[in-house]
Amino acid sequence: MSTYAMSTLSTAGRLTIPQKMRTHLGIRTGGKVMLQEVADGVIILSTLQLSRPQIAEQMLLGLVKGIGQAAEKMGIREEEDLDPVIEAIRERTFGERYGTLDASKGVR
Secondary structure (H helix, E strand, O other), X not given: OOOOOOOOOOOOOOOOOOHHHHHHHOOOOOOOEEEXXXXXXEEEEEOOOOOHHHHHHHHHHHHHHHHHHHXXXXXXXXXXXXXXXXXXXXHHHHHHHHOOOEOOOOEO
16 A cells, blocks of 8 residues: 555644554554654654564665655756765764764774
8 A cells, every 4th residue: 555645734733644544554542653754754654563674674765765856856866976975974974973084994
């Protein structure tokens, strides 16, 4: 089942997942869902039927889709054009986390 549905956010910040989707996904009252922010919105994942690796895979898939959409908006159409951007972000993130300047060599 891959469907779309429109829902309205209440003034209290509540969002209703349509009954048909809740039933299909096995989400019951008090059930947990995961929200993931992507470039242009939010992805809602049911956690009931997913293992941790499956949740991680779904989050990564959403991230990749979001990056692809954002890249296209910036005129980046070829994967090779993203390689330098990804490398720069990877090195910056690695440096911020581990205090190193060269993530590929692990050197400070």
